[in-house]
Structures are given as C-alpha cells and as structure tokens.
Amino acid sequence: MRLEEITGLIRNAGFGIALASLFAGASWAQGAPDLSSVTLTVGTPNKTGLHRQLIAANEIENLPYKIKWADFDSTPPLVEALRAGHVDIAAGGDTGVLAAIANGVKVTILAGTRERKESGSAILVRGDSSLKDVADLKGHKVALPYFTKQHYQFAKALEQAGVPWDDKLILNLNTTDGLSALVNSQVDAFVVWDPNTAIAQQQHGARILKSLSKVIDTAGVLYAPTSSVEDAARKAALEDLARRIIRAQAWVNAHPTEWAEQVAKLSQISLDAANLQASRSRVEYVPATDDDVLAGWQKEVAYFHESGQFKRDFRVEDYVLKDFGDVIRDENKKLAKTN
Structure with a gap:
C-alpha cells in the first residue's frame, strides 16, 4: 500500500486527530511540570x-x-x-x-x-532624649540587629555624620531585645524598621532621630x-x-x-x-x-x-x-x- 493511501485511511478514521491530540498532550506535559507534590x-x-x-x-x-x-x-x-x-x-x-x-x-x-515612600527604617531614641542628630550618637550605646538592611543604612549615616563605628557601643540585638533595651534606658538609640518602628512610636513614645531611607535606600x-x-x-x-x-x-x-x-x-x-x-x-x-x-x-x-x-x-x-x-x-x- 502506498504512503498516501495509508495517510488517507488514517485521516478517514479520525486517527490523525487522535494522534495530534496525543502528541500535543505529551508536549504540554513536558512543558508544565506536575506541581501537586511540591x-x-x-x-x-x-x-x-x-x-x-x-x-x-x-x-x-x-x-x-x-x-x-x-x-x-x-x-x-x-x-x-x-x-x-x-x-x-x-x-x-x-x-x-x-x-x-x-x-x-x-x-x-x-x-x-x-x-x-519614606518607610519606617529609622534610628529611634526615647521621647525625652536629648539627642538631636546622628552626630550626637558618638559615645552612646545603640541597639542594632546586625547584617540587616538597617545595618548598612546606619553605617552610612554614621559615615556621613563623621561618627566612627564602635563595636563596643553598637550592640547586636534583635528587635525585641533592642526595643526593651531602649525603653529601659540600657541603650540610647535603637535602629529598626516597620512595624517595629511604629510600635515603638505609638506604644512607647519613641522618637525618630533619623529616617534611614533618606541616607541611602x-x-x-x-x-x-x-x-x-x-x-x-x-x-x-x-x-x-x-x-x-x-x-x-x-x-x-x-x-x-x-x-x-x-x-x-x-x-x-x-x-x-x-x-x-x-x-x-x-x-x-x-x-x-x-x-x-x-x-x-x-x-x-x-x-x-x-x-x-x-x-x-x-x-x-x-x-x-x-x-x-x-x-x-x-x-x-x-x-x-x-x-
């Protein structure tokens, strides 16, 4: 039987459509992995x-x-x-x-x-603190979660203000311990982000000394x-x-x-x-x-x-x-x- 006759039989029997659908389905399966087990x-x-x-x-x-x-x-x-x-x-x-x-x-x-927008990435001080700008932080204790975005922003803020980084004064504290240290006057400033900043402001009367997004973002x-x-x-x-x-x-x-x-x-x-x-x-x-x-x-x-x-x-x-x-x-x- 010639090739064209075989092709005609397949087409007449509807096999062409079935084969096309089969191959299309196989192609789809290869292109879209099963995610049900992920x-x-x-x-x-x-x-x-x-x-x-x-x-x-x-x-x-x-x-x-x-x-x-x-x-x-x-x-x-x-x-x-x-x-x-x-x-x-x-x-x-x-x-x-x-x-x-x-x-x-x-x-x-x-x-x-x-x-x-400005965001809540900031250096915080207590509401009654005498500190007015970043330069005033020299010689004061600061709480900071190390190797966070705010670590970099704070380092650049100190650099711009001419204040050297001091490992003995800049304490590596998480957000909970940092807020506690600020509220209890164990540190003079706290570097953090929202919603922690907002919580400190609204519930503990903290004041933003410097918005860090204005330093570098x-x-x-x-x-x-x-x-x-x-x-x-x-x-x-x-x-x-x-x-x-x-x-x-x-x-x-x-x-x-x-x-x-x-x-x-x-x-x-x-x-x-x-x-x-x-x-x-x-x-x-x-x-x-x-x-x-x-x-x-x-x-x-x-x-x-x-x-x-x-x-x-x-x-x-x-x-x-x-x-x-x-x-x-x-x-x-x-x-x-x-x-």
Missing part, C-alpha cells in the same frame, strides 16, 4: 511581609502546590533556615542576603523591591535557595508564587486601610501602629537585572568587603536569575492594565 515554605523576616500579605490579598486560594509558613525576627536567621533547606522563597532586606552569599550560602536572587530582595530554581517543578511553582506575591503587594499598596486592619489582626499589633506603618510604605517589585538595582547592591558588597565584614568580594549579577525578570515585568504589565 510544597513551598515561605519565609517572612517581619510582621508585615509575605505571610500576611498573601493571606490578606487572598492570593493563596486554588494553589496548584502546597504552602507552609516560616516567620523570623529578621533576615539573618531566615537565611540560616534557607541554608538548612527549611525555606524556599523569601522577601526582605538585601544586606542579610548579600552577607549570606559572601559566606557561601547558595542563594539565587529572583527580583528586587523598591520602597517608593538600596533595593530589597526576593530570593530562593539555588537548589529550588534548579528543579523544574519547584521553579515553576516559584514563578507562579512570585506572580501572586506581586499581586498581593499591589493589593497592599491600593488598600492601606484594609491592610492595616489585617496587619493588626494577623500580627497582633495595635491598629494605630498598623495604620502608621501602612501610611508610609509603598513597595513595588522590579527586575533584579535593572542597572540601578544591581549598582546599589554592588556598592553595598564593596562597603562590607572593604570594611572586613564580608569574607569575599563578588559580582551580585552572577547570583541573579536573569530570566525571572521576564516574570516580574509581565506581571507588572498585567497589573498596569487592570488599574
């Missing part, structure tokens, strides 16, 4: 991050994968959990992530985050363990979750009152503090490959390496998942069309 643990280094945002914005409905939550006081302990394989994605301060990379942790940067980071982006199924799940994270942040930006109410409820802080932190923040996700984002991070690496606090120098660009920029841009375009 569980992503979402790390949050504060009381207002991914955990609360995704819930408040209803972005965890109908997930094709499972989610777990892991909440921390700041980025450094979160990154340690990531190193141990207990966190799959997180968003937060850049300094802790860059410090982790310098120390050999296999981290991949997915995106940057830009704060478009590098981009924050959305990041994952490198092992997760090297696995096809986990990477696909991360891409889907990243889109949800961007939409959740957009919801937060557009609904400050509702967001504050959710923060107060989910994080068990006062509504006054929640409203204050919501009023001074508007975060947007940007591609990590943007020139200004990379330049800011690279200068930060140089600062910590030259000061001996990072073990090695490195190119931040080498740790960025470049094709993830397309995911960020695409979801931002979709949001722009709906707004």
Whole structure:
C-alpha cells in the first residue's frame, strides 16, 4: 500500500486527530511540570511581609502546590533556615542576603523591591532624649540587629555624620531585645524598621532621630535557595508564587486601610501602629537585572568587603536569575492594565 493511501485511511478514521491530540498532550506535559507534590515554605523576616500579605490579598486560594509558613525576627536567621533547606522563597532586606552569599550560602536572587515612600527604617531614641542628630550618637550605646538592611543604612549615616563605628557601643540585638533595651534606658538609640518602628512610636513614645531611607535606600530582595530554581517543578511553582506575591503587594499598596486592619489582626499589633506603618510604605517589585538595582547592591558588597565584614568580594549579577525578570515585568504589565 502506498504512503498516501495509508495517510488517507488514517485521516478517514479520525486517527490523525487522535494522534495530534496525543502528541500535543505529551508536549504540554513536558512543558508544565506536575506541581501537586511540591510544597513551598515561605519565609517572612517581619510582621508585615509575605505571610500576611498573601493571606490578606487572598492570593493563596486554588494553589496548584502546597504552602507552609516560616516567620523570623529578621533576615539573618531566615537565611540560616534557607541554608538548612527549611525555606524556599523569601522577601526582605538585601544586606542579610548579600552577607549570606559572601559566606557561601547558595542563594539565587529572583527580583528586587523598591520602597517608593519614606518607610519606617529609622534610628529611634526615647521621647525625652536629648539627642538631636546622628552626630550626637558618638559615645552612646545603640541597639542594632546586625547584617540587616538597617545595618548598612546606619553605617552610612554614621559615615556621613563623621561618627566612627564602635563595636563596643553598637550592640547586636534583635528587635525585641533592642526595643526593651531602649525603653529601659540600657541603650540610647535603637535602629529598626516597620512595624517595629511604629510600635515603638505609638506604644512607647519613641522618637525618630533619623529616617534611614533618606541616607541611602538600596533595593530589597526576593530570593530562593539555588537548589529550588534548579528543579523544574519547584521553579515553576516559584514563578507562579512570585506572580501572586506581586499581586498581593499591589493589593497592599491600593488598600492601606484594609491592610492595616489585617496587619493588626494577623500580627497582633495595635491598629494605630498598623495604620502608621501602612501610611508610609509603598513597595513595588522590579527586575533584579535593572542597572540601578544591581549598582546599589554592588556598592553595598564593596562597603562590607572593604570594611572586613564580608569574607569575599563578588559580582551580585552572577547570583541573579536573569530570566525571572521576564516574570516580574509581565506581571507588572498585567497589573498596569487592570488599574
């Protein structure tokens, strides 16, 4: 039987359609990994991050994968959990992530985050303190969670004011211990971020000595363990979750009152503090490959390496998942069309 006759029989029997569907299905299966067995643990280094945002914005409905939550006081302990394989994605301060990379942790940067308002990143003093500016901090004790974004901002603030860094006076304390030390006059200043800043202001009468975003404001980071982006199924799940994270942040930006109410409820802080932190923040996700984002991070690496606090120098660009920029841009375009 000739080839054209065989082809005609297949076409007449409808086999051509069946075969085409079969091959198309096989191609789809190869291109879309099964996510039903994937569980992503979402790390949050504060009381207002991914955990609360995704819930408040209803972005965890109908997930094709499972989610777990892991909440921390700041980025450094979160990154340690990531190193141990207990966190799959997180968003937060850049300094802790860059410090982790310098120390050999296999981290991949997915995106940057830009704060478009003043934010609550600040140097705090007690309401009755005689300290008036950063230069007055010379010789005084300061509480600071080391290797957070505020560590870098505070170091640059001291540099601008001509105050030398003093390890004996700048104490490495977490946010809870730092606030306690300030309130109980064990330190003279406390370097921290929202909602901790808002809580200190509203509940303890603290005063902002200096807003640190006015000193220097590098981009924050959305990041994952490198092992997760090297696995096809986990990477696909991360891409889907990243889109949800961007939409959740957009919801937060557009609904400050509702967001504050959710923060107060989910994080068990006062509504006054929640409203204050919501009023001074508007975060947007940007591609990590943007020139200004990379330049800011690279200068930060140089600062910590030259000061001996990072073990090695490195190119931040080498740790960025470049094709993830397309995911960020695409979801931002979709949001722009709906707004």
